[in-house]
Amino acid sequence: MSLSQRLQSKNNFADHENITVPDSKPVSEEKADKYAALKLKIHKEVIERIDREIKQADLNDAALNQRTREMVNSILEREAGFLPYSERQMIAAVVSDEVLGLGPIEPLLSDNEITEIMVNGPKQIYVERKGKLELSEAVFRDDEHVMHIIDKIVSPIGRRIDESQPMVDARLPDGSRVNAIIAPLALKGPSITIRKFSKTPYNINDLVRFGSLALPMAKFLEAAVKGRLNIFISGGTGSGKTTLLNVLASFIPDGERIITVEDAAELQLNQAHVVSLETRAANIEGKGAVTIRDLVRNCLRMRPDRIVVGEVRAGEALDMLQAMNTGHDGSLTTGHANSPRDMLARVETMVLMAGMDLPVRAIRQQITSAVDLVIQQTRLRNGRRVITHITEILGMEGDTIQMQDIFLFEQRGVDANGQLMGHHFATGITPKILTKLEAEGINLAPDIFRPEN
Numbered sequence: 001m002s003l004s005q006r007l008q009s010k011n012n013f014a015d016h017e018n019i020t021v022p023d024s025k026p027v028s029e030e031k032a033d034k035y036a037a038l039k040l041k042i043h044k045e046v047i048e049r050i051d052r053e054i055k056q057a058d059l060n061d062a063a064l065n066q067r068t069r070e071m072v073n074s075i076l077e078r079e080a081g082f083l084p085y086s087e088r089q090m091i092a093a094v095v096s097d098e099v100l101g102l103g104p105i106e107p108l109l110s111d112n113e114i115t116e117i118m119v120n121g122p123k124q125i126y127v128e129r130k131g132k133l134e135l136s137e138a139v140f141r142d143d144e145h146v147m148h149i150i151d152k153i154v155s156p157i158g159r160r161i162d163e164s165q166p167m168v169d170a171r172l173p174d175g176s177r178v179n180a181i182i183a184p185l186a187l188k189g190p191s192i193t194i195r196k197f198s199k200t201p202y203n204i205n206d207l208v209r210f211g212s213l214a215l216p217m218a219k220f221l222e223a224a225v226k227g228r229l230n231i232f233i234s235g236g237t238g239s240g241k242t243t244l245l246n247v248l249a250s251f252i253p254d255g256e257r258i259i260t261v262e263d264a265a266e267l268q269l270n271q272a273h274v275v276s277l278e279t280r281a282a283n284i285e286g287k288g289a290v291t292i293r294d295l296v297r298n299c300l301r302m303r304p305d306r307i308v309v310g311e312v313r314a315g316e317a318l319d320m321l322q323a324m325n326t327g328h329d330g331s332l333t334t335g336h337a338n339s340p341r342d343m344l345a346r347v348e349t350m351v352l353m354a355g356m357d358l359p360v361r362a363i364r365q366q367i368t369s370a371v372d373l374v375i376q377q378t379r380l381r382n383g384r385r386v387i388t389h390i391t392e393i394l395g396m397e398g399d400t401i402q403m404q405d406i407f408l409f410e411q412r413g414v415d416a417n418g419q420l421m422g423h424h425f426a427t428g429i430t431p432k433i434l435t436k437l438e439a440e441g442i443n444l445a446p447d448i449f450r451p452e453n
Contacts (some may be wrong), residue, residue, distance in 0.1 A: 001297065005064075010289070010345075012240060023325075026115055033088075035080075035091050038079060038080055038091065038340075039049070039091055039094060039095050039098075040394070041079065041218050042072060042076055042095050043095050043098060043099065045071075045075055046068060046071050046072055046075065046095065046099055046110075047099065047127065047154060048213045049071055050064070050067070050068055050071070051100070052453070056276075058389055063230065063255075065100060068100055069092070069100075070097055071227075071251065072092050072095050072096050072099070073092055073367070075182065075362060076088055076092055076095075078089060085353050090273055093107075093254060102149050102152065102153070103140070103148075103149050103224075104125070104138040104139060104140055104398050105117055105119065105125065105138060105149070105194070107138070107243075108125070108127055108130060108136060108138060108192070109176070109196065111127075111265065112199075113129050113430045114127045114128065114164065114196065115129070115131075115192065115195075115196055116128035116193070116195055116196065116238070117127050117136075117192070117193070117194040117196070118191075118192075118193050118194075119140070119146060119190070119191055119192040119193070120142070120188065120189075120191055121186075121188045121191065122139060122140035122141060122143055122145060122189055122190075123139050124138070124139075124143050125138045125139065125140075127167050127192070128238075128383075130269075130383060130435065131379070131382065131383020131384055131385065132382070132383040143189045143190055146189060146190040146192065147182065150168075150180045150182070150190060150192060153170050153172065153178055153180070153192075154168050154170045154180070157170055158172070160284065161180055161182060162182075163182075163183070163184065165188070165284075166181060166183065166185045167179070167180070167181045167182075168180050168181075168281075169263065169264060169281065171264050171265070171350055172194070172197070174197050174199070175197035175264060175265065175266060175268075176194055176195060176196045176197040177193050177194070177195040177197070177264040178192065178193070178195075179192070179193045180192050180193075182189070189285035193318065195266075197266065198243075198268075201246055201247075201250070201268040202243055202247060202249075202405065203247060203250065204218045204221070204222065204247050204250075205218075207243075207244070207247060210384075210385075211384065211386065212240070212384075212385055212386050212387055213386070213387045213407075213424060214423075214424035214425075216378070216407070217387065217390060217407045217424060219444065219448055220406070220407070220431075220444065220448060220449075221248060221251075221356045221375070221390070222251050223331065223437055223442045224372070224373055224437070225248050225249075225251035225252060225332070226252075226253065226440070226442055227342070227433075227436060227437040227440040228329040228330035228440060229329070229330065229372035229373055229433060229436070229437075230324045230329060230332075230370055230371050230372045231248065231264055231328065231331075231332050231333075231371075231372065231373045231374075231375060231379060232329050232333060232334070232335060232343055232347070232371055232372075232373070232374045232375070233245055233248075233332070233333070233334040233335075233374075233375045234335055234336075234337040234338075234339070234340060234342070234343035234374055234375065234376050234377065235334070235336070235337070235377035235378060236332070236336065236338065236378070237336070237407055238379055238381065239377045239378055239379040239385055240377050240379065240385035241311070241334040241377050242266050242267070242310065242311075242334065243385075244375065244387070245267065245308065245310070245332060245333075246267050246268060246269070247331055249267060249269055249306075250270065250271075250331055252269075252271060252306050252330070253271075254271050254272055254273075255273070256271070256272055256273065256305035256306055257273045257275070257303060257304055257305045257306070258273060258274045258275070258304070258305065258306045258308060259274075259275045259276075259277065259299040259302055259304040259306070259307055259308070259310045260270075260274065260275070260276045260277065260309075260310070261277045261292060261295045261296055261307070261309045262276070262277070262278055262279070262309075262310035262311075263278070263279050263292065263310060263311065263427065265278045265312075267308065267309065267310065268425045275299075275302065275410070276294045277298075277299060278295075279291055279292055279294075279295060286380070291316070292309065292310075292311075292312070292313070292314075293314065293315050293316035293319060294355075296309060296316045296319045296320060297318060297319055300323055300328075302349050304328060305328075305330070306308075306328070306330045306332070307323055307328055307331045307332075308331070308332045308333070308334070309331075309333040309334075309359050310333075310334065311333065311334045311335060311336075312333050312334070312335050312338075312344070312347075312350060313335075314350055314353045314354070315350065315351075315353045315354030315355065316350075317347050317350035317351050317353075317354070318350070318351045318353075318354040318356060318436075319354075320333055320349065320370075321347070321366045321367060321370045322366075322429070323373075324370035324371065325366060325369055325370045335347065337376075339376060339389070340374035340376050340391040340403060340405075341401075341403065343376075344364075344367055344371070344373050344374070344393075344401055344403075346437030347359065347363075347367055347371075348363050351363050351366070360399070361396075361399055364396060364399065364401050365396060365399065367393070368393055368395050368401055368402075371393050372392065372433055372436075373391065373392060373393070373433075374388060374389070374391045374393065374403075375387055375389070375390050375391075376388045376389035376390075376391070378409075380411075380420050381420060381424075382419055382420045384420065386409050386422070386424075387407070387409065387424070388408065388409040389405055389407070389408055389409075390405070390406045390407040390408075391403050391404065391405050392404050392405075392406055392408065392431050392433060393447070394432065394433065404427075404429050405427050406426065406427060406429060406431050406449065407424060407425070407426055407427065408424070408425060408427060409424050409425075410422055410423060410424075410425065422443070424450050425451060425452055426448065426449050426450060427449075427451060428449065428450065428451035429449065430446065430449050431449070450453065
């Protein structure tokens with residue numbers, strides 16, 4: 001989505017002559033209302049002049065951005081040159097964010113400490129910072145202002161949102177994932193949730209530094225990926241599954257053909273031979289949808305060395321298992337579950353969702369022959385994200401899938417500052433899959449599986 005497309009999208013901001021002021025509001029909103037009429041006037045003139053310049057000159061995004069900011073400052077100087085410099089800068093920033101970006105949430109998108117933005121209606125915007133939720137001072141004017149920003153996000157990429165289709169998934173130009181939901185489903189006003197896209201992907205050393213896993217676990221997981229083990233990452237919403245998937249996928253050797261399948265493209269792989277596939281929503285007539293399962297089936301015809309699926313939710317689980325069982329070793333995916341055993345139970349359910357009338361025992365046999373490891377990722381109460389289990393799948397005993405934990409995380413209460421304490425440890429069990437790794441020429445020091453004394 002280019003800047004010129006965003007500038008030419010429907011713009012309701014300048015159409016609001018009447019500003020509704022609630023009885024109680026943050027200081028930042030009072031300051032914004034103080035200059036509301038001035039900002040509206042500047043905004044209208046900038047939009048009119050920019051529209052003409054877009055038509056008259058072939059400006060690239062950088063030139064349009066620069067020209068827009070120059071216009072805002074020159075009009076502001078003409079209309080309110082008597083104001084203190086700091087006040088003019090504040091007004092210029094608000095108007096520029098509205099014209100060029102996503103209005104009140106543009107500064108939040110620029111804040112590298114913020115990982116998620118949650119708009120719960122016009123007057124309540126929460127952010128996740130360092131794993132914890134906090135209320136932002138940013139506000140929209142009203143529901144129509146929020147709707148305008150949603151429209152600004154979805155229109156240039158061919159999506160729509162209205163009463164007949166009140167939910168939409170989209171992506172920002174930087175790759176950040178957006179979900180929007182409006183009335184009649186959202187009762188307290190339009191809601192926007194943005195999962196920000198990390199400009200610099202984390203690596204395994206970052207995760208060790210954050211305390212997400214211990215160094216022996218990192219060595220084992222690197223060997224597991226290079227040794228072509230099939231891995232499921234399990235966890236709840238916001239637990240860090242995609243971040244871990246991206247880190248693990250970075251260990252895939254550069255000479256292999258990697259095909260990624262995602263609902264919204266988030267993976268950032270630096271290997272040379274990567275093909276990225278993304279699902280497509282249905283059009284206005286309800287046709288043309290392309291699902292994860294469609295893409296997984298198609299990528300099997302694309303000669304993949306590795307298949308990396310952002311998340312399995314339904315019948316595509318059967319296709320993943322079949323791929324893992326038919327020569328596509330080293331596949332990686334994630335799923336929602338609260339423990340490794342829960343993850344396997346979820347896979348059983350998802351296979352049944354594929355419409356295949358298979359006995360449960362047959363499904364479990366497919367799972368045990370396909371999946372080598374389940375990694376459980378958890379977001380703790382203090383916002384810290386940790387790997388709590390690295391679990392090996394052993395096989396069947398009767399009708400039960402046999403598993404063994406290789407590494408675990410144990411919580412040990414809270415410290416004087418109320419922070420959760422805990423540590424990772426090896427269970428002392430040597431994984432049976434070491435023989436498979438050794439066959440791939442990968443030898444791990446046995447002491448990484450040694451428990452603490």
